[in-house]
Amino acid sequence: MRKKLWMTFGPILVACGVFLFILFGPSAIFGSVSNKSIQNAATSMSENVVGGEALQRAAMDQNYMPIFGSSELSRIDPFHPSVMANKYATSYTPFLIGRPGTQSLYHYLDINMLSDKLKGKKVVFILSPQWFQPKGVDNAHFGATFSPIQAYTFALQEGKDTSARRFAARRLLSYKVVQNDSTLTKMLENIATPGPNKPHDSFLTRTAAEVEYRILVRKDELESKFVTGSKEHLVKKGVQTLPNKLNFEELDKMAASLGEKSTGDNPFHVKQKYFDKKIAPIIDKLQDSRKNLSYANSPEYDDLQLVMDAFKQAGADVLFVNPPVNGEWLRFIGMSQDGLNEYYKKTEEQVKRNGFRYVSLQKYQDSPYYLEDPIHLSWRGWVQIDAAIANFNKQPVPTSYPKTPRDFYYHKGQLPKGLKKDLETKN
DSSP states (O other): OHHHHHHHHHHHHHHHHHHHHHSSHHHHHHOOOOOOHHHHHHTTHHHHTTTTTTHHHHHTTTTEEEEEEEEEGGGOOOTTTHHHHHTTTOOOEEEEOTTTTTTTTHHHHHHHHGGGGGOOOOEEEOOOOGGGGGGOOOOOHHHHOOOOOHHHHHOOOOOOOOHHHHHHHHHTTTSSSTOOOOOHHHHHHHSSSSOOOOOHHHHHHHHHHHHHHHHHHHHHHHHHSOOOOOHHHHHHHHHHTOOSSSSHHHHHHHHHHHHHHHHTTTTTTTOHHIIIIIIIHHHHHHHHTTTOOOOOOOOOOOOOHHHHHHHHHOOEEEEEEOOOOOHHHHHTOOOOHHHHHHHHHHHHHHHHHTOEEEEEEEEGTSSEEEESSSBBBHHHHHHHHHHHHHHHSSOOSSSSSOOOOOTTTTSSOOOOOHHHHTTTTOO
């Protein structure tokens, strides 16, 4: 009888035991990350690196400097910060955190995840004007880059639900990729709801979330063993072309020369291959096609405030960099220069008001070879950023930052209509 019972239920019990061991077993068995994996991850920008936890946290324990941004970080030419740091043995090694589509709200979750690793650490954050669309980051872009493990880290954090956390939760709840996860949605709805009465049982919801998070942690620890997409070969190739002595004026001349060779004779001074493939076939349709586009008003400004508040809470020393937009292209598509100027003005004021360092490359919008296409940094643009980073690393770390006004997030980010109606009788 016992043998029959074991034959029936034994395999199930063994499977459950293995599952529980994988889920709750010591992290040391699964979670160690090799230095080689971290080195490869520093230039990978792959989904499991940028959207993960283990590799980023391990890198922050070493002498890596996080550079947050988006697709421009993948443009590795000889003047890219990763190449420069390798060639000239700087006091830092960049760790690239960003992918196409990553914007402020995404980075907020990442910074929040790394918060205990960033105190006193030098950080670079590269803004992108195109993030500041009138409607902010859309469902498609946010869903494509969304990191469940970072979202669960945010949702499970202990402590008081501040107005910033409530606003962040409401912003997250507006996206379909979050709405599709019922456990995460319940956690965020509890955070987003002011007052003592929450829409979901706190204990049960948190228990379910902790199990989900543990599964994500194990998955991340296993994936951290296999880093794909490393651009180390491009870094090494770039190192070979640079002079032995660091001189930014000479590097700018080299960058201009390389840019000139790469752009051909197209009117926008962008890479000739890009012009031939992306612009030339539809050039007539593109002319004056963005007359109504402006970056002056966008939800992205509030998401950027979340980013800065996360940095302040972490105690990081951050340099915000604003790249230029291709001026010839701007005029060709008919975009308002006044609207773009307003973007630069607002972001500069916002960054400086929060006590962070700021560098703008706006003045170079009509100078060639700062961008390889209408919006992505390259050549001379990277040289300017390299020089800014070098100067930034000589500056002392701030000991405090101005506090964000307590009422900044009030009335920002409304509760979903169904949830709001349900709560009107509870609070």
